Amino acid sequence: MKRQLIAAVGVAAMVVGLAACGSDAKKDENTNASGNSSAAAGKYNGKTLKVWLMSGSAPKGWDEAVKTEFETTYPGSKVEYQIQEWTGIGPKVTAALSEGSVDVLEVGNTQTAGYAATGGLLDITKDKAAIGGADWAANQSESAILDGKQYAAPWFVTNRVVSYNKDLWAKAGLTATPKTLEEFYTSLEKLKATEGVVDPLYMPGQEWYVYFGLLTSEGGKLAKKEGDKWVGGLSSPEAQKAFETYKKIQSFSTTGLKDKDEAKPQQKDVFGAGNVGAIIGLGWELPDEKAMAKDKIGFFPLPGKTADKPSGVFLGGSNLAIAQASKNTDMAKDFLKIALNDKNEGAVAAAGLIPNKASLNDKVVGDFASAAKLASGVGGITPTTPNWAAVENDPNPIKEFLTGALTGDYNAAAKKADEEIAKRLNAKQ
Incomplete structure (x- = not known):
């Protein structure tokens, strides 16, 4: 298989907390000792989210940081990563999507439309804003849109x-x-x-x-x-x-x-x-x-x-998608929210990749990446x-x-x- 233009990455997310209540007493009543709302604390108790990342994709420590943040936000939940190789990944993804054996997965940005067209990816159009997509770079988000519907979230790109x-x-x-x-x-x-x-x-x-x-x-x-x-x-x-x-x-x-x-x-x-x-x-x-x-x-x-x-x-890069057949779609959306928050996207930028928001470009580190980010705003996809x-x-x-x-x-x-x-x-x- 040809070398991929980019590696891809896993995903993560955190659900928005309950609206603040009118009194401190009410706030204390709904907050546990860890600082999480009681609703969030038990939301995914006993559930495991299966996340596929591609080999070499996630910056060092990124996956564990996202896992820790998610499991801390939702006590009793578990994030389970599986690292996949690019070679032969197509048939493996197709099988997993049809079986429902994966919840969240990384897909190359030029591959996303293909998986979406077969019905394998969840339509997240209505969830885009809640996941944090209001200010995603349009030229990155475009790769995750098919027939006007959003089927994945852009994670990062790189360019020549x-x-x-x-x-x-x-x-x-x-x-x-x-x-x-x-x-x-x-x-x-x-x-x-x-x-x-x-x-x-x-x-x-x-x-x-x-x-x-x-x-x-x-x-x-x-x-x-x-x-x-x-x-x-x-x-x-x-x-x-x-x-x-x-x-x-x-x-x-x-x-x-x-x-x-x-x-x-x-x-x-x-x-x-x-x-x-x-x-x-x-x-x-x-x-x-x-x-x-x-x-x-x-x-x-x-x-x-x-x-x-x-x-x-x-712009070659990776998107983060949710499997249509997942039985944990709400959990997956919350995971994406955490994985794509500014802290974790900032870690992507610090690893020398172009994040999915122009507002985070000042966090990009490295001579090559610093040059790449200058052209990323005028880049496009196939x-x-x-x-x-x-x-x-x-x-x-x-x-x-x-x-x-x-x-x-x-x-x-x-x-x-x-x-x-x-x-x-x-x-x-």
Whole structure:
């Protein structure tokens, strides 16, 4: 299975306490020794909530902190985590949802629509505000909405940034990071002319996530719905404008083959050789410290056409959902409330991920994440449809479009890709 763009996370929540009573005497009557309302104290006594998290998702200590907060808020309750592996997770989730053997689960944001369409996820539209969703980032929440209904809560995202070799940039006389695309091109030209630089930028031709971000900047879509049918969007004027920018950026990658993606070879290996000026990628695509010390790598978001806004990005991340077949849906909603409160979302930000609220972005920690958050507000997701995974299956028509457009006729490549995208999105499940 392809490496996921992001890890995912578990969930948690806390129910809103009873409204304050008119007198201190009445308040004391409804509060136990632990400070919990008597109603909350016995609400889930003797019940166990089963929560699935994906391997590597939750920041260190996050799951236990959420568990403790929930079990303290609701004495007698129990939260039971199961850690799942990404490989082969699809069939396992499908089975668990149909059997009702899981209450809360993490799902990738591009997978959510598929599970929702089959009836596996609980519609939480009416519960969104109570769970804390009034100020969720709209471009993150979008991935959890299907046919106007909310089927999950956004948990976190991450996105690609420019990671650059500080030593090579200094050698090229570059003392500041670029703020516009034109400045970025100028920086790459200087790197290209610098002795010892094999490639100013390594970016193979099929890096469709970078193209997706540029398309988002132009206001375009990979596909859109017209009536009850999906149509591809690569033949649009917006898609062509985005491609011109993509083509310009890719032209600086002399070793990045036009018919390859970022996985073969992996960018961390290419960048780790020390003779490449920059890559555009995710945090896990960086070389380990044996290959390149952390303090030798700098970060900035891919600039936009003007200095006031970076280029768009693909937001890869995880959502937290409740199983439709769960027998503990109220308990699960309260768990989500705790898992997504500002304290626990702040822990997500402190681990270097982008939280689901812009108001918490000031808590984001880490050089890579600090650069990523600058573009997260102008990021987007792939079309929300249960058939989207079919588009990404090999042979991926977007990758083939990029190779075709880079090496031949844009219009012909776009037309072919649009037809294939529409065919896959409109196929009956």
